[in-house]
Amino acid sequence: MEQQQLQLLVERLSIESFGKPFLHQASFNPRLRSTGGRYLLGTHNIEINRKYYDQLGEEELVGIIKHELCHYHLHLEGKGYQHRDQEFKQLLKKVGAPRFCAQLPDKKVKQSSKRILLYQCTKCQQAYRRKRSINTSRYVCGKCRGKLTKIKEIIFE
Template identity: 55%
Template sequence: MDQQAIQNLVENTSLEFFNKPFRHKAFFNTRLRTTGGRYMLASHNIELNIHYLHEHGRDELIGIIKHELCHYHLHIEGKGFKHRDRDFRELIKEVSAPRFCTPLPSQEVKKRPVRKRHVYQCSICEQRFVRKVRMNLTKYVCGKCKGPLRYLGEAK
């Protein structure tokens, strides 16, 4: 999809769902990573993430366009255009635009492996200590009573 095609798509979507013209520029921004699109307050332009078109298709992109057009039209009219504003939430429901876009499979955050936790207990006062790193029991004693520590094992 080239620049003119995306401009036409945004203009047609604006007329179809909002019955209002879109008079500014819409374009793809290849540097967007964490968002589907962005409405620029100063210039009234709309930037779209091209990766959503490639990975989720045209329907998802139209949903993002409708979301950004909600920001656009409400801001132009001087109404509440932020996500938390009532005007925005009502318009989102009216045009059935998504409130948030689906995450990109290529950008999903890889989860870190769960680190082991080592549990120690004082032999005298029975105070428990949980540590990320295993300790040398010959060097360390209980911080509460100075008693010797013993290793209980791993906890999750």
């Protein structure tokens, strides 16, 4: 799907589901990572994450567009457009838009496996448990300023 096709789809969904025109820009934003789309308050444009279309199909894309159009139309009308607002929740239900988008299949793999890294000081034997790796040439033991070494990495599934 190209940018122009996305623009036409958003305009069509706006008329069909909301009975109001979409007068701004809709585009794919390759920098979006953790969200399906976003409505920009300053410009009133809508940005969509292309990965959701590529991996989950057009049905998921339509749901994301409807969700962002709810933000769009409510904001322009001066009503509650945030996720916590009752007007937003009611409009989502009315047009059949999801409150949150589905999780991408490749994201599920990364989140399901958790790891713990174990480090130990070579001087005082103080042990450290971390979720993120430490640059052992830069950081030292907080107790005695000794050198840290990585002992092992535990992966939970």
